[in-house]
Amino acid sequence: MTPKTLHSVGERKLIQMLTATRGSGAGVLVGPGDDAAVVRPRKGRDLALKCDAIVEGVHFFPATAPQWIGHKAVARVLSDFAAIGATPRHLLISLAAPASTPVQRIRAIYRGIHKIADAHSVSVVGGETVRASQLALHVFGAGDVPRGGVLKRSGAKPGDIIMVTGALGGSLAGRHLRFLPRVEQGRWLAEKKWATAAVDLSDGLSTDLSHLITASGVGADVLASEVPIAAAAEKLRDGKSPIEHALKDGEDFELLFTVPRAKVESFATAWMRRFDLAVSPIGFITREKGVVRLINDDHSVQNITFNAYEHFSH
Amino acid sequence: MTPKTLHSVGERKLIQMLTATRGSGAGVLVGPGDDAAVVRPRKGRDLALKCDAIVEGVHFFPATAPQWIGHKAVARVLSDFAAIGATPRHLLISLAAPASTPVQRIRAIYRGIHKIADAHSVSVVGGETVRASQLALHVFGAGDVPRGGVLKRSGAKPGDIIMVTGALGGSLAGRHLRFLPRVEQGRWLAEKKWATAAVDLSDGLSTDLSHLITASGVGADVLASEVPIAAAAEKLRDGKSPIEHALKDGEDFELLFTVPRAKVESFATAWMRRFDLAVSPIGFITREKGVVRLINDDHSVQNITFNAYEHFSH
Numbered sequence: 186m187t188p189k190t191l192h193s194v195g196e197r198k199l200i201q202m203l204t205a206t207r208g209s210g211a212g213v214l215v216g217p218g219d220d221a222a223v224v225r226p227r228k229g230r231d232l233a234l235k236c237d238a239i240v241e242g243v244h245f246f247p248a249t250a251p252q253w254i255g256h257k258a259v260a261r262v263l264s265d266f267a268a269i270g271a272t273p274r275h276l277l278i279s280l281a282a283p284a285s286t287p288v289q290r291i292r293a294i295y296r297g298i299h300k301i302a303d304a305h306s307v308s309v310v311g312g313e314t315v316r317a318s319q320l321a322l323h324v325f326g327a328g329d330v331p332r333g334g335v336l337k338r339s340g341a342k343p344g345d346i347i348m349v350t351g352a353l354g355g356s357l358a359g360r361h362l363r364f365l366p367r368v369e370q371g372r373w374l375a376e377k378k379w380a381t382a383a384v385d386l387s388d389g390l391s392t393d394l395s396h397l398i399t400a401s402g403v404g405a406d407v408l409a410s411e412v413p414i415a416a417a418a419e420k421l422r423d424g425k426s427p428i429e430h431a432l433k434d435g436e437d438f439e440l441l442f443t444v445p446r447a448k449v450e451s452f453a454t455a456w457m458r459r460f461d462l463a464v465s466p467i468g469f470i471t472r473e474k475g476v477v478r479l480i481n482d483d484h485s486v487q488n489i490t491f492n493a494y495e496h497f498s499h
Numbered sequence: 500m501t502p503k504t505l506h507s508v509g510e511r512k513l514i515q516m517l518t519a520t521r522g523s524g525a526g527v528l529v530g531p532g533d534d535a536a537v538v539r540p541r542k543g544r545d546l547a548l549k550c551d552a553i554v555e556g557v558h559f560f561p562a563t564a565p566q567w568i569g570h571k572a573v574a575r576v577l578s579d580f581a582a583i584g585a586t587p588r589h590l591l592i593s594l595a596a597p598a599s600t601p602v603q604r605i606r607a608i609y610r611g612i613h614k615i616a617d618a619h620s621v622s623v624v625g626g627e628t629v630r631a632s633q634l635a636l637h638v639f640g641a642g643d644v645p646r647g648g649v650l651k652r653s654g655a656k657p658g659d660i661i662m663v664t665g666a667l668g669g670s671l672a673g674r675h676l677r678f679l680p681r682v683e684q685g686r687w688l689a690e691k692k693w694a695t696a697a698v699d700l701s702d703g704l705s706t707d708l709s710h711l712i713t714a715s716g717v718g719a720d721v722l723a724s725e726v727p728i729a730a731a732a733e734k735l736r737d738g739k740s741p742i743e744h745a746l747k748d749g750e751d752f753e754l755l756f757t758v759p760r761a762k763v764e765s766f767a768t769a770w771m772r773r774f775d776l777a778v779s780p781i782g783f784i785t786r787e788k789g790v791v792r793l794i795n796d797d798h799s800v801q802n803i804t805f806n807a808y809e810h811f812s813h
Contacts, residue, residue: 214545215649218714220582220699221549221640223649226540231528235535236591236639238629268534277550279637281595315552318633323593325550325639326535335529335537385534400532 270375584689
């Protein structure tokens with residue numbers, strides 16, 4: 186028997202399959218099946234909105250386990266909510282797929298989507314499926330932040346300590362698919378007002394730190410010896426040093442944020458009491474507008490330039 | 500000089516170009532440029548969420564004027580907001596495009612996006628660009644409805660009169676790109692509580708009416724002589740009758756809704772005072788669950804079956 190494809194099943198049936206057990210959840214008034222979803226917003230909070238997309242051949246490959254495709258698509262958006270200190274609540278999934286795609290692959294992708302959504306108490310309230318030449322997932326998220334309490338990139342002040350969660354580099358070995366977005370941590374940073382600015386590490390430490398200091402109108406000094414390097418980056422034998430990987434590899438999806446120097450000790454104590462996740466001070470904010478410098482172990486100083494992953498230039 | 504492509508310009512520059520004048524607007528706290536957008540929701544209203552996608556080769560073609568590609572992508576989402584009586588407020592645009600796409604084409608698409616967004620006082624607060632083999636626009640919209648006042652597909656009652664705006668059929672001649680979403684009308688229908696159920700006509704009258712009666716657990720009789728037929732459908736000489744086009748062609752993006760019989764005269768008067776847009780009673784809701792019948796001029800009766808545009812089955 187040939188496996189069922191999207192072509193043989195059809196769009197309506199596909200949507201019914203994918204949304205059969207969905208759309209309930211706290212505050213959902215109208216789930217999948219009507220012209221739009223309707224949810225009840227939380228009182229006294231601002232609304233956070235974000236979309237992101239992953240495309241076959243760019244962010245994942247034909248051989249990628251489909252559950253992790255779904256996981257990654259959602260986790261990337263949740264990571265952006267983490268970066269602004271927002272709580273994600275609702276997702277819409279826009280799926281583009283060739284008609285020849287096996288239904289089993291799509292179902293497995295959605296299992297990945299639903300698993301991470303459930304883990305964060307996020308409801309999938311709607312979506313769309315379209316025929317396309319290439320598999321892609323566009324994920325839209327809505328959530329909320331305390332009124333006026335959004336954690337922006339632009340609040341870092343000279344003297345603030347730069348902190349980073351987890352360990353960096355070498356995510357291509359697997360972490361770029363299976364990472365856990367730091368939603369709880371971002372939310373806590375914003376609600377307890379520990380952080381002055383934050384960003385999630387999607388383009389690599391040097392690039393994302395450059396974004397943060399540009400938005401804040403400041404500079405940054407990073408101490409090479411303090412940057413936490415992932416085991417996956419240590420293991421690579423590709424001619425680049427582990428610190429280069431930690432600075433330049435994309436898709437770490439850890440949080441980078443700044444904490445006022447005076448608060449840093451009480452912050453570290455509170456963090457360790459609350460989370461079972463490493464957090465490292467890696468440097469400090471300077472007055473050198475737009476300049477990110479790396480201070481090496483031998484005290485030599487290096488300018489770290491932007492290293493944006495430019496989607497259309499590769 | 501060769502025209503600039505996305506490849507030569509790069510993603511960061513592209514996003515800067517596209518969002519340069521954007522992100523302001525009522526209630527926008529954080530626009531493009533941070534990890535997510537943040538907006539202030541309106542008090543006492545529920546939140547409406549919708550996404551939709553259009554893909555080159557399916558919903559538009561290489562020769563389609565790019566402004567109308569942008570217009571259509573947004574107008575489809577606004578039409579869904581109209582169908583539930585919601586006011587659209589904010590949009591996020593997720594663009595997938597080959598690196599070889601001329602920048603001028605993308606800019607023109609965004610001019611179309613911004614023009615219709617501005618016309619409806621909707622802010623483009625964020626978005627994403629990804630490299631892909633095929634041009635596609637995934638549009639996410641957020642808006643609001645009066646608390647508890649969403650206009651669903653499921654409220655039609657036997658005896659209700661079925662109304663439709665505008666004229667139907669033959670949209671492929673151009674209206675499928677240039678249609679005006681009935682946002683003001685949908686909003687008014689919900690806020691004045693005229694309608695018991697509504698849907699926008701994206702798949703064709705017979706299919707979308709089938710959706711409405713299925714959701715409502717009722718049936719419908721449509722009088723062929725009362726269905727307003729678009730001039731474009733009258734002109735087609737393709738072997739199908741104009742009424743067939745009006746019943747089965749997709750992408751009319753008019754509103755189909757039901758009004759209690761007792762209210763129909765005051766509704767018609769109020770509508771004509773308010774809108775310069777035709778509205779036609781085309782039949783009535785019956786107790787025949789799941790059955791849509793067409794009553795022809797010669798009093799013959801025809802069962803109109805579902806005619807869904809199944810994306811993966813074409």
